[in-house]
Amino acid sequence: MATNLRNSPKESTPVIDRLLADIARADDYLPEQVLKLRRQIAMYERIYGLSSGEMQSAVEDGRMVENHDVCEWLLKLELLHHVASPR
Numbered sequence: 001m002a003t004n005l006r007n008s009p010k011e012s013t014p015v016i017d018r019l020l021a022d023i024a025r026a027d028d029y030l031p032e033q034v035l036k037l038r039r040q041i042a043m044y045e046r047i048y049g050l051s052s053g054e055m056q057s058a059v060e061d062g063r064m065v066e067n068h069d070v071c072e073w074l075l076k077l078e079l080l081h082h083v084a085s086p087r
Contacts, residue, residue, distance in 0.1 A: 013068070015072060016075060022079055041073065044073040055070065
């Protein structure tokens, strides 16, 4: 991902801070929480009519602005990737 969301003061919110804290505690995630993340990501895909991969490409090439929803979507994807990756 080309944009470092952790250094974006415009999008620094309690929600983003909470999601980043969740990434740090990812080992504590239960399968139900992973399912919740997948449902939340699917909600964004339905709202925007894009797959997560399409959204990431659109953000990277400037066709999509990183608004609050998109930043939260990106962070949920990062968190899911982290917790779903084999250790």
